[in-house]
Amino acid sequence: MKLILLSGGSGKRLWPLSNDSRSKQFLPLLEDSNLSLQSMVQRVYQQLDKVGLSDSTVVATAKSQVDMIQNQLGIHVPLVIEPSRRDTFPAIALSASYLLSELDVAIEETVVVLPVDPYVADSYFNKVKELEKILAETNADIALMGVTPTYPSEKYGYIVPVSEETSSVRHVSRFQEKPDENQAKKLIDEGALWNCGVFAFKLGYLIDLIESKGIPSDYGQLIQRYEELPKISFDYEVVEKATNVVVTPYDGEWRDLGTWNTLTEVMGQATVGKAIVSHDCENSHVINELDIPVAVLGLSDIVVASSPDGILVTSKEASPRVKELIDFDQRPMFEERRWGWYRVLDHTHFDAGYEVLTKRICVKAGKNLSYQYHHKRSEVWTVISGEGEFVLDGKLIPVSAGTVLHIPVGAKHGIRAIADLEFIEVQTGTELVEEDIVRLGMSWDETLGYVM
Amino acid sequence: MKLILLSGGSGKRLWPLSNDSRSKQFLPLLEDSNLSLQSMVQRVYQQLDKVGLSDSTVVATAKSQVDMIQNQLGIHVPLVIEPSRRDTFPAIALSASYLLSELDVAIEETVVVLPVDPYVADSYFNKVKELEKILAETNADIALMGVTPTYPSEKYGYIVPVSEETSSVRHVSRFQEKPDENQAKKLIDEGALWNCGVFAFKLGYLIDLIESKGIPSDYGQLIQRYEELPKISFDYEVVEKATNVVVTPYDGEWRDLGTWNTLTEVMGQATVGKAIVSHDCENSHVINELDIPVAVLGLSDIVVASSPDGILVTSKEASPRVKELIDFDQRPMFEERRWGWYRVLDHTHFDAGYEVLTKRICVKAGKNLSYQYHHKRSEVWTVISGEGEFVLDGKLIPVSAGTVLHIPVGAKHGIRAIADLEFIEVQTGTELVEEDIVRLGMSWDETLGYVM
Numbered sequence: 001m002k003l004i005l006l007s008g009g010s011g012k013r014l015w016p017l018s019n020d021s022r023s024k025q026f027l028p029l030l031e032d033s034n035l036s037l038q039s040m041v042q043r044v045y046q047q048l049d050k051v052g053l054s055d056s057t058v059v060a061t062a063k064s065q066v067d068m069i070q071n072q073l074g075i076h077v078p079l080v081i082e083p084s085r086r087d088t089f090p091a092i093a094l095s096a097s098y099l100l101s102e103l104d105v106a107i108e109e110t111v112v113v114l115p116v117d118p119y120v121a122d123s124y125f126n127k128v129k130e131l132e133k134i135l136a137e138t139n140a141d142i143a144l145m146g147v148t149p150t151y152p153s154e155k156y157g158y159i160v161p162v163s164e165e166t167s168s169v170r171h172v173s174r175f176q177e178k179p180d181e182n183q184a185k186k187l188i189d190e191g192a193l194w195n196c197g198v199f200a201f202k203l204g205y206l207i208d209l210i211e212s213k214g215i216p217s218d219y220g221q222l223i224q225r226y227e228e229l230p231k232i233s234f235d236y237e238v239v240e241k242a243t244n245v246v247v248t249p250y251d252g253e254w255r256d257l258g259t260w261n262t263l264t265e266v267m268g269q270a271t272v273g274k275a276i277v278s279h280d281c282e283n284s285h286v287i288n289e290l291d292i293p294v295a296v297l298g299l300s301d302i303v304v305a306s307s308p309d310g311i312l313v314t315s316k317e318a319s320p321r322v323k324e325l326i327d328f329d330q331r332p333m334f335e336e337r338r339w340g341w342y343r344v345l346d347h348t349h350f351d352a353g354y355e356v357l358t359k360r361i362c363v364k365a366g367k368n369l370s371y372q373y374h375h376k377r378s379e380v381w382t383v384i385s386g387e388g389e390f391v392l393d394g395k396l397i398p399v400s401a402g403t404v405l406h407i408p409v410g411a412k413h414g415i416r417a418i419a420d421l422e423f424i425e426v427q428t429g430t431e432l433v434e435e436d437i438v439r440l441g442m443s444w445d446e447t448l449g450y451v452m
Numbered sequence: 453m454k455l456i457l458l459s460g461g462s463g464k465r466l467w468p469l470s471n472d473s474r475s476k477q478f479l480p481l482l483e484d485s486n487l488s489l490q491s492m493v494q495r496v497y498q499q500l501d502k503v504g505l506s507d508s509t510v511v512a513t514a515k516s517q518v519d520m521i522q523n524q525l526g527i528h529v530p531l532v533i534e535p536s537r538r539d540t541f542p543a544i545a546l547s548a549s550y551l552l553s554e555l556d557v558a559i560e561e562t563v564v565v566l567p568v569d570p571y572v573a574d575s576y577f578n579k580v581k582e583l584e585k586i587l588a589e590t591n592a593d594i595a596l597m598g599v600t601p602t603y604p605s606e607k608y609g610y611i612v613p614v615s616e617e618t619s620s621v622r623h624v625s626r627f628q629e630k631p632d633e634n635q636a637k638k639l640i641d642e643g644a645l646w647n648c649g650v651f652a653f654k655l656g657y658l659i660d661l662i663e664s665k666g667i668p669s670d671y672g673q674l675i676q677r678y679e680e681l682p683k684i685s686f687d688y689e690v691v692e693k694a695t696n697v698v699v700t701p702y703d704g705e706w707r708d709l710g711t712w713n714t715l716t717e718v719m720g721q722a723t724v725g726k727a728i729v730s731h732d733c734e735n736s737h738v739i740n741e742l743d744i745p746v747a748v749l750g751l752s753d754i755v756v757a758s759s760p761d762g763i764l765v766t767s768k769e770a771s772p773r774v775k776e777l778i779d780f781d782q783r784p785m786f787e788e789r790r791w792g793w794y795r796v797l798d799h800t801h802f803d804a805g806y807e808v809l810t811k812r813i814c815v816k817a818g819k820n821l822s823y824q825y826h827h828k829r830s831e832v833w834t835v836i837s838g839e840g841e842f843v844l845d846g847k848l849i850p851v852s853a854g855t856v857l858h859i860p861v862g863a864k865h866g867i868r869a870i871a872d873l874e875f876i877e878v879q880t881g882t883e884l885v886e887e888d889i890v891r892l893g894m895s896w897d898e899t900l901g902y903v904m
Contacts, residue, residue, distance in 0.1 A: 015747075276777055278770065291798070292785070293762045295467075295777050298770025299754065304763075310745040311758060313765050318730065318750025325728055325747050333744070345797035346743070346812055346876075348836070354853075356836040358810070358876050360798055380856050382832045382878040384800070384808040401806075402880060404832050404858060424798075424810050424878045426834040428854060 001132045002105055002203070003053055004080075004095040006088060007041065007061040007069065007116040012323045013259045016310035017287060019332050024258060025117040026068045026336075029287060031268030040117040040257060042072050051125040058103075059116070060095045067338040078103070083226045089237040090229035092199075096206045097219040107204030110135055113234070115197045119266055121252040131200035134169050134248055142239055143200040144172065144247040146193025147254045152184030157195035157235070159247050160187060172245040175235070193249055199239060209238065260285075260303040260312075260319035275304075283316070289334070308333030308343055331433070339367035340417075345424075347432070357427040363388065363417040370439040371414035371447040377429030377436065379407040386421035390414070394452040412440060414447040453584050454557055454655070455505055456532075456547040458540060459493065459513040459521065459568040464775045465711045468762035469739060471784045476710060477569040478520045481739060483720030492569040492709060494524050503577040510555075511568070512547045519790040530555070535678045541689040542681035544651075548658045549671040559656030562587055565686070567649045571718055573704040583652035586621050586700055594691055595652040596624065596699040598645025599706045604636030609647035609687070611699050612639060624697040627687070645701055651691060661690065712737075712755040712764075712771035725758075735768070741786070760785030760795055783885070791819035792869075797876075799884070809879040815840065815869040822891040823866035823899040829881030829888065831859040838873035842866070846904040864892060866899040 007025060014024045025040040032038045032046070048054040059069060060080040069079065080095045092113055099105040110132040118124070127145055135143045146159045157177045161170035175195070176187055207217045215229065216222050230237070239245065257263045264285040271277060273288030275296070282300040289307040296304060303319055305312045309330065312322060333344040346358040363369060363386075371391065383403040390397045390405060391414045399405065399415070407413050409429065415421070441447050459477060466476045477492040484490045484498070500506040511521060512532040521531065532547045544565055551557040562584040570576070579597055587595045598611045609629045613622035627647065628639060659669045667681065668674050682689070691697065709715045716737040723729060725740030727748070734752040741759040748756060755771055757764045761784065764774060785796040798810040815821060815838075823843065835855040842849045842857060843866045851857065851867070859865050861881065867873070893899050 016744075278773065278777055280770070288763075290763075292468075292760065293778075295762060295764050295766075295774065297764070297766035297773060297777060299751075299765060299767050302751065302765070304765050306763060308744065310747060311740075311742075311756075311763060312747050312749070313751060313754070313756050314747075314749035315751050318732070321730065321749060322747065325730055325749060326745075345810060348812075348874075350837050354837070356874075356876075358797060358812070360800075360810070378854065380832075380834045382834075382880075384878065384880055385802050385806070402830065404856060406856060422800075422808075424808075424876070426836065426876045428834075428836055 001053070001056055001110045001112065001129070002099055002103075003048070003057040003128075004092060004099075004111060004113045005044070005057055005059045005116045006091060006113060006197070007059055007065055008085070008088070008091070009117070012326070013320060014263065014305075015322050015326050016307045016312055017289065017305055019309055021064055021332050021335050022068065023065065024263075026065075026072060027263075029263065029267055029272060030119075035268065037272070039072055040119065041069065044116055044118070045073050045077075047120075047122055047125050050122060051129060053125065053129070058095060058098065060091045068336055070338055071336055083223060086226065086229055087231045088234040089232045090226065092234050092238075093206070093210045093215060093229065094219070094222055094226065096203060096210070097217050097222045099203060100207055100217060101219040105203055107202065107207060109203045110200055111203050111206070112198065112200045114199075117257065118196060119253070119255040119257050121254075123252045124250055124254065127248065127250045127252075128198065130248065131198075134246060135200050135202065138169060138246045139244075140171075140246040141201060141205055141242045141244045142246075143169075144239070144245060145196060145198040145200075145250050146247045147196045148249050148251045149184075149188050149192070149194050152181050152188060153194070154178055154181055154184060158184070158187045158192040159195050160190055160192045161247060163190060166191065169246050169248050172247050175240050193247060194254075195235070196250070196254060199234065206238070260305065260314060260322070261316040264303055264316065273306075339369060340364045340420075342425075353430045355428070355430060355432045357432040359425045359427070361423055361425055363415060363421045365417050365420050368416035368444040368447065369414055370437075371412060371441040371450060372437050372439050373410055373412045374429075374436050375438070376409065376431050377427045378409050379405075379428075380426045381405040381407065381415075381423045382426075383421065383423045386417055387419045388415055388417040388421040390416075391447055391451055394450050396448075396451050412450065414441070414444070416444045416447070453505070453508055453562045453564065453581070454551055454555075455500070455509040455580075456544060456551075456563060456565045457496070457509055457511045457568045458543060458565060458649070459511055459517055460537070460540070460543070461569070464778070465772060466715065466757075467774050467778050468759045468764055469741065469757055471761055473516055473784050473787050474520065475517065476715075478517075478524060479715075481715065481719055481724060482571075487720065489724065491524055492571065493521065496568055496570070496572075497525050497529075499572070499574055499577050502574060503581060505577065505581070510547060510550065512543045520788055522790055523788055535675060538678065538681055539683045540686040541684045542678065544686050544690075545658070545662045545667060545681065546671070546674055546678065548655060548662070549669050549674045551655060552659055552669060553671040557655055559654065559659060561655045562652055563655050563658070564650065564652045569709065570648060571705070571707040571709050573706075575704045576702055576706065579700065579702045579704075580650065582700065583650075586698060587652050587654065590621060590698045591696075592623075592698040593653060593657055593694045593696045594698075595621075596691070596697065597648060597650040597652075597702050598699045599648045600701050600703045601636075601640050601644070601646055604633050604640060605646070606630055606633055606636060610636070610639045610644040611647050612642055612644045613699060615642060618643065621698050621700050624699050627692050645699060646706075647687070648702070648706060651686065658690070712757065712766060712774070713768040716755055716768065727756075791821055792816045792872075794877075805882045807880070807882060807884045809877075809884040811877045811879070813875055813877055815867060815873045817869050817872050820868035820896040820899065821866055823864060823893040823902060824889050824891050825862055825864045826881075826888050827890070828861065828883050829879045830861050830863075831857075831880075832878045833857040833859065833867075833875045834878075835873065835875045838869060839871045840867055840869040840873040842868075843899055843903055846902050848900075848903050864902065866893070866896070868896045868899070 028037040271286040274293040275286035340362040480489040726745040727738035792814040
């Protein structure tokens with residue numbers, strides 16, 4: 001049995017903590033059994049580990065999430081990196097080809113696809129394990145897991161079983177997307193289940209299907225032709241067209257933590273970060289990632305969320321509407337990377353396109369920034385803590401707290417931390433964007449190859 | 453006629469915009485007739501100007517407010533600078549001695565004392581002008597202005613006239629501080645007025661009185677002995693002990709803008725700074741002094757105020773309680789000074805007392821920082837815009853965007869802006885506080901005297 005964890009989404013409904021480089025599944029807001037904070041991804045991966053499935057798991061994701069996943073799950077989790085974002089059918093097809101041609105998985109093997117971000121009880125993963133047996137026993141093309149509805153929701157898709165069936169495995173008659181409340185009530189009466197995006201099939205079934213569409217099943221070829229794949233969901237392209245589909249119900253806890261009101265329901269503590277909340281505030285939450293304090297006075301049922309990207313103050317009820325309110329065009333102000341993190345302290349636009357961007361940067365011990373240069377900016381780095389080595393135009397320089405480094409436009413430079421290294425970077429120039437970077441070498445060995 | 457404007461207070465109830473260096477009267481949140489923003493001080497001074505009284509005005513204030521007052525009112529307003537904060541009697545006594553011995557004001561001259569921060573109609577200042585005539589006609593020792601109450605407030609002091617009098621000038625029978633609501637109703641029935649802190653007297657009256665207490669009436673002597681003066685209000689020490697006091701009612705608008713709910717009532721616009729407020733928010737205000745956006749969703753009757761010191765989210769009703777909630781011990785994160793301003797971008801504490809403080813600093817064209825050195829920190833300045841000249845240990849260096857300046861511990865340094873000069877300062881050391889500064893010269897001429 002192999003698992004494909006789909007790590008997608010941008011999570012704009014959790015602004016300002018989520019942004020293009022930091023989807024909701026990476027926010028460290030859930031409490032683990034030791035009362036430490038963990039993200040949705042970390043929680044799900046820990047649950048997979050408990051049932052012995054983590055070693056059978058690959059994660060399908062975008063390039064922009066690779067650093068986050070490796071920071072949160074470690075560097076040994078196999079990743080299927082989508083060359084671009086094209087919905088779930090292409091992502092799952094690519095992952096299937098990866099299992100086949102990179103991991104040599106047999107075509108008889110059961111594959112289960114599941115999203116990376118549901119908030120569920122451990123029993124959910126026991127149910128996932130059962131899918132292999134269900135697939136074998138029913139000889140179905142696809143076996144689904146469906147959540148037993150707790151209310152007639154208008155926001156989920158419903159899986160409708162053949163009406164007479166009430167056993168623990170039912171044949172699927174049809175699918176219904178986002179019904180209105182009355183329709184939802186009728187569907188629940190018919191025994192319909194919420195579609196939670198868990199699909200099981202034999203690897204060979206999907207490989208045959210993609211080959212029948214003229215799509216290569218070889219991973220190397222498929223990744224080359226990825227841009228040709230249709231932007232369509234696996235539900236539409238595969239599941240809803242299949243004729244022999246079964247579903248098994250899951251009765252335990254299942255929550256979609258996509259909005260501030262749902263997320264704060266499962267938070268172990270009312271505040272994260274520097275926060276002061278007056279005693280008369282009831283059911284209010286503060287999530288503060290800034291260095292300055294947030295004080296809340298006399299307000300109940302609200303969420304205050306702040307990060308270097310902005311500050312949200314919302315009633316819990318209105319919080320799903322945040323996506324409509326925000327202009328998401330601004331640059332990220334905080335990013336975690338494989339080498340550490342940076343935070344934008346100040347970004348000022350002067351006349352004639354001249355800009356100044358001040359960052360605080362941390363490179364973790366043993367990590368390095370790539371050997372690189374920039375076309376449109378010079379940089380001054382003031383090292384404020386730690387120890388490391390720096391290469392400027394082929395010259396190696398030891399650095400520690402107090403060292404000041406001048407990097408003119410076009411000068412090649414790289415840095416490696418020996419002990420956790422922090423510096424303040426002042427960029428000056430025009431078009432100060434992350435993309436103005438020419439990388440000459442990623443590893444420190446490559447960088448040292450340039451030293452004269 | 454001479455006016456003493458009392459500029460006191462720290463305004464903790466308007467946190468996080470007000471702090472020790474920025475009292476509420478300096479917050480630029482009121483709209484003037486051109487729809488520009490002005491502070492309470494600027495509004496009152498403009499109103500004094502309209503009735504021809506601004507040239508007769510001195511401002512009594514603390515050293516910490518001098519830069520703010522000069523930035524907001526200009527450098528030509530005469531200032532009486534209290535050596536320390538000792539309540540209103542010492543401040544008014546010092547101001548009276550200043551009028552007598554520094555400005556040579558005659559002892560027959562009428563002096564009116566008024567607070568710098570009431571939000572009032574222009575007619576208030578016409579009433580202030582009448583006090584001179586009232587004092588002459590009644591031959592009273594002190595003439596007061598009292599506000600006609602609009603409700604039985606428990607938070608003001610009441611001036612109770614002799615009961616039979618209903619004329620526009622009444623003799624005062626007694627004073628009553630903060631009554632309960634029932635007492636307040638009875639006081640209003642007796643014709644009592646709110647004490648708004650406006651006192652008129654002949655200069656000679658107060659000079660005689662302070663001399664009778666053994667306090668010198670010479671400004672130079674009084675300032676030397678200021679610390680010996682009792683910490684007591686002018687009301688208690690002078691007005692309530694006087695036997696011949698009259699009061700005249702003022703019927704116009706008068707508001708005490710000391711809390712967020714009262715201040716936002718008179719704000720011309722619902723938001724200041726980067727803010728997004730959803731359409732269903734009613735009577736909510738955002739005052740955002742940060743560079744990042746504040747979004748408010750689905751919340752009515754609230755105030756969100758943010759500055760580099762912190763973020764306040766409060767119901768309007770609860771807003772007067774902010775003072776109880778906040779620990780005011782933190783350092784100011786933004787300050788306006790006579791030479792420009794600075795803002796703290798980052799302040800990090802490492803192990804063993806080692807700290808790093810990153811600031812963005814602006815020195816206005818023609819202004820300079822004093823020639824100075826520090827005991828416990830080194831600094832790196834990266835100039836990001838403008839032009840100026842810098843002196844380091846007696847050596848003169850021209851600077852412009854891109855110049856990087858290293859200032860070791862103990863190195864003497866000063867800078868002058870030719871065009872508005874901005875730089876990023878990275879301080880590293882221990883005990884990074886504003887007070888670690890030894891000033892060798894304030895003016896640029898003095899600084900140039902050190903150039904070898």
